[in-house]
Amino acid sequence: MPPRTLFEKIWEAHVVHESPGEPALIYIDRHLIHEGTSPQAFSGLKVAGRTVRRPDLTFAVMDHSVPTKDRGLPILDSDAKSQFDALERNCRESGVHLFNMESRNQGIVHVIGPELGITQPGQTIVCGDSHTSTHGAFGALAFGIGTSEVEHVLATQCLSQFKSKTTQVKVNGKRPHGVTAKDIILAIIGKIGIAGGNGHVFEYCGEAIRGLSMEGRMTICNMSIEGGARAGMVAPDETTFAYMEGRAFVPRGREFRDAVDRWKALATDDGATYDETVQLDAASLAPQVTWGTNPGMVTSVTGRVPDPDAMRDPDEQKAARRALEYMALKPGTALVDIPVDRVFIGSCTNSRIDDLRAAARLVTGKHIARSLKGALVVPGSRVVKVEAEAEGLDQIFRDAGFEWRDAGCSMCIGMNPDVLPAGERCASTSNRNFEGRQGKGGRTHLVSPVMAAAAALAGHFVDVREMNVDAVE
């Protein structure tokens, strides 16, 4: 057999049917659903008289619209309430396992999948959410789908798919102190642009990727979609296996060892080729901050807001001008001179225990700037929340002036009451800085958890490397 990439191995292992001139029918190992994009899929099934083929391979959770405080109280948002009711009903009727708002395992779908070991190497995983690419950190082929495809998977456990091209994203060298997984992925998107990965699956490799924890790899794969790639993957290794062992849905004992043997064979073979290769030197990176209205509009914290007049492409100029107007920024402004009104630490990109520990180390014994209108820490799951509380992180954040909340998507998307008010500027660890993403008229700057924590303390962006470096991994 010719040498194959990680992507090709998983793809070929899941082809159910292939005919020339048609997309392949591929099997889906795990289907994750949430209240936001599933109700219409269940209605469609019902209308067509179909049922859920594999409820045992389907997992549901409430995350997008859940309140992050006062969860014991009735839900005031009647639209959100009807979503929750619909998900409860659909799961009850179809036998799909649901983590509802009261579940101790509730959390953001892309946090709980890996945390429970539902996500495993070599699998195909889909969810009606573009950040499904997160699960690729385990060496799975995971991508976001629309609601029609959610219905398709519910009915058939398969998807009709055209095979993607592959891009090797090689991140060489060691990342410096204060430079995190978030900075690496923002720098990659800044380099290739937000459409750079269209039609491709990314495989991240290189020394800097190998050196990351599973949390860091999830952050990287999570934002593949912001670079246009539907999926991003990292070959599983000892870091992966160590993370997985003992998790609820992971086989144990002999079965685990057999699984590890299978997973080890997934790595891209020597001599396998990719359609494209992108290289990045982690050692030369500085912490990143976005200045515009898409994740590709990003620069180093040591940099300045760019001048649209200096850009070559007229479309890019126009987009940058519009972005600066929306963001109320002047060209040439030093990033560190930009004040922030709010700070949000959370989202499927950066709400895992590693992220919270890093931010907490930085704010220990300190207080957020008086000028701040608010600072939120929203753990990605209730499991993360309990773990953080056991370590006393909640108290560190509270003492520093942050609000400590319950798990959910929260201010990344603002479908629950956590909305960024119009005109306010937020340092956010989330994944999208689109116009209105966190709230209509809100201005989002994407940063890493330590950069967000540092901005909270200072009231403006700061180069985290100039703060207490010992606290910054």
Add this chain to the structure above:
Amino acid sequence: MQPYSTHTGLVLPLDRVNVDTDQMVPKQFLKWLTREGYGRVLFYDWRYLPGEKPNPEFVLNFPKYKGASVLLARANFGCGSSREHAPWAIADYGFRAIIAPSYADIFYNNCFKNGILPVTLPETQVEALFQAEAATPGYQLTVDLPNQAVTDAKGLRFPFEVDPFRKHVLLEGLDDIGLTLKHETDITAFEQSHPETATMYDPVDFSK
């Protein structure tokens, strides 16, 4: 699904690159349980001023584009979120075809599931269409799927590529799920021969 064959309609130019699906249907409308009724909220934040007053500066509100059904757009149209609410809104508003130099993958795929034809043309041709539209009041285009061409009344003709399978499904308005269910035997055989992936491991020490 509504089939698509040939459509002639008024062109609406949306002259922005990287239009993301958050702009097409903002978050607050992702809580509805239906697939219908999103046309009213298409491009909501750009389209309406406070109090849902139409923003006279946004192209969808220009009286001359009332009834437009061909959306002319720029590169990487539909990037970001996978929300199918975006094509639902575009279809519900009355658009049948989109013409752009490129699309984000998930959005492109979602269009075909909703009877919308997303045509890809080179940047230079899309630019030519923007110019023709600007120069021609009431500019109409015909987007012909069987013959794979975009044409206008003055004789302009831009051929386009589309995957033959997608074309077939859209022309016939076929039910994707129905097509897949024809392979029921293959699916069952796959499940039996791949227990390592098609079986759920019983969790240990686990409660909800």
